[in-house]
Amino acid sequence: MRSLSSFFYRYQRLSLLLLLALPLLWLGVIYLGSLSALLAQSFFSLDGFTGQVVKEFTLSTYTQLFSPANLDVIGRTVTMALVVTLASIIVAFPLAYTMARAASPALRSLLYLLVLMPLWSSYVVRVYAWKLILAKEGVLNWFLSKLHLSWLSDGLLGLPVIGGPSLSLSFIGTFLVFLYIWLPYMILPIAAGLERIPKSLLEASSDLGGKPALSFWRVTFPLVLPGIVAGSIFTFSLTLGDYIIPGVVGNSQPFIGQVVLIQQGTAGNIPLAAAFTVVPMVIMALYLSLARKLGAFEAL
């Protein structure tokens, strides 16, 4: 036993390999293997007559991917992801600011817990909660009518594109649920980013005559930007790939995730489904390389 220990101590490289063997095997073979299988499928095509997948290299599936109808789906999904990301930055900021700056240690722990709870609690249940809230007879409409604000929601629903017959059947509803579900992912990195800003910088800025608004835009915002970018990685990527929320709340125009689900399921066109998943992967790869330049990885 003892000689074994000194053996491991001497041959650290070997012991490293022994430690890594199992995790590497699992992730490398099962996970990366599956991902490559998926990528490979996107270069196959579906025979329109037989409905069978032709296992020969072709780019025809990708030409199909860039048809106007599919570009519509991609555009809709990316736009939603962008709007959700921007909105969650704005909504996350006040809470993150209170968590980072103004709170006593006890209040700070409580606020962190209050953000972590929705983050960790069930995703399906939280989506379900919004079905209750947005229902025609549900709490939101009750609240609006009590406040005599029904005209406001009616007006919003009357708008083209984002409107619809009711909140749960419109993009406004889809947007609200996305915002609610991914918000904690934005709050935490922004709060962490704000906490790292030394207070003395803000004092220096105000001593030198900077008004609070100017200090915010010239000092706080640039320093917290990596945190914001880190949060946006989550909100953006999660919105790009989600197929449940637009299926439960929204008008029936599909998002990328729903098309992937339909193509690989009922339509049986696995190559097209695979090509569709390449879209969020490419967008996220570009986004991540940009984020790395902005220093967002240190903020994760």
Added chain:
Amino acid sequence: MKDRISWPLGLATIAVLLFLHIPFLLILLYAFNTEEAAFTFPPPGLTTKWFAEAWRRQDLWAAISLSSRVAIIATLVAIILGTLAALALSRSKFFGRDSLSLIIILPIALPGIITGIALRSAFSLLGLKYSFWTIVLGHATFCIVLVFNNAVARLRRTSPSLIEASLDLGASSLQTFRHVVLPNLATALVTGGMLAFALSFDEVIVTTFTAGQQQTVPIWLLNQLTRPRDRPVTNVVAVFILLVTLLPILISTYLTRNLDDLSRTGK
């Protein structure tokens, strides 16, 4: 660090907190709703009878049993693989270290639908039939990172001189692992394990692709979302899932007393 909170900031903070938490209160309220077919607010009356009705549902018990068994096995696999990877990556620097941590994080960083469809296409290429184990395979893959992150954070705070001292005093590597490293890691592993259990119990996107016809609890709930049949029972199930997923985070907050680690676990 103690600024006074200005009142607009305070109001905005409270508004965001309400936005985050009111949906939970509503879920709780509707579980007692007497109405069967709609979500009228305020509920016309309150009752506890749906809890008894949910208790009698065989399909629910089957789903709960499947979800629990999957979560337990996936968590065990994740604890073993995550600890091994953390032990290897926490100290030593070697070629490919960064790409390795990327592979560990990837299953949770990429949208779940990609992981799901990748696994499904691999299963179909290999001719694997959907089973208990195909679900476990998917879940364990994205649970590894939770154990890994907690273990790495703990190992970084553990001084390497402790291990050297143990070895210098004549303990074997196994004894050192058993008596020095493991006690140090224990709460981190418990935390990571509980978070992994909660995530596995609640996961629906990857599961959709790896379960075939089998029903886990979240898949049962998702089916009710798209084709509502038993609204009252669904409301009760929602409360149940909420408790199962919330307890681990409350316990781990108590155990680690370090919210910073938890907020960086990467879910």
